[in-house]
Amino acid sequence: MYRWFVRRNVRAAFSALSRGEMSLIDNMAPDVHHTFPGRGALGGERSTREDVTAWLARLYRVLPGLEFRVRAVAVDGWPWHTTVGVEWTNEATLLDGSRYTNTGSHVLTLRNGRITAFHAYLGDVQSIDEALAHQAAGGLTEATAPAIVSA
Numbered sequence: 001m002y003r004w005f006v007r008r009n010v011r012a013a014f015s016a017l018s019r020g021e022m023s024l025i026d027n028m029a030p031d032v033h034h035t036f037p038g039r040g041a042l043g044g045e046r047s048t049r050e051d052v053t054a055w056l057a058r059l060y061r062v063l064p065g066l067e068f069r070v071r072a073v074a075v076d077g078w079p080w081h082t083t084v085g086v087e088w089t090n091e092a093t094l095l096d097g098s099r100y101t102n103t104g105s106h107v108l109t110l111r112n113g114r115i116t117a118f119h120a121y122l123g124d125v126q127s128i129d130e131a132l133a134h135q136a137a138g139g140l141t142e143a144t145a146p147a148i149v150s151a
Contacts, residue, residue, distance in 0.1 A: 044147035095138030
C-alpha cells in the first residue's frame with residue numbers, strides 16, 4: 001500500500017510540473033540535494049530548497065510549456081528510507097517553433113516522506129544544451145546564464 005501511495009504521489013507531482021506548478025518543493029527537505037547534468041544554465045548541483053526553487057523557476061522560464069510524460073515509477077524501501085525511480089519523456093516548444101524532446105529519469109530519495117535527494121539523468125544531454133542555445137538565439141538571455149549552484 002505504501003509503495004502504491006508513493007507512485008501515485010510521484011505521478012501527480014510530475015503532472016503538476018507539467019502545469020508549471022512547484023508543489024514538489026513543499027515535499028523537499030530544507031537541505032535537499034539536487035543535480036542536473038550539463039554545464040549550461042540548468043546544469044549543476046544544489047543543496048538547499050531555496051536553490052532548487054530558483055532552479056525550477058528558471059526551468060519554466062527557459063523551457064516554457066515543458067511537459068513530462070511519466071512512463072514508469074519504481075519504489076523501493078520503507079517510509080524512513082525510500083528510493084524512487086521515475087522514467088519519463090518530455091517536450092517543449094522553443095521560441096523558434098522547433099520542438100525540444102528528451103528522455104530521462106529521476107532518482108529520488110525520501111526520508112519519512114520528505115525528498116532529500118532529487119537527481120536527473122538525461123537520455124541526451126546534448127539535446128538540452130542545443131535547446132538552451134536555440135532559446136538564447138531567440139533572445140532569451142537567461143538560457144546562457146551561469147548555473148544556479150549552492151555555495
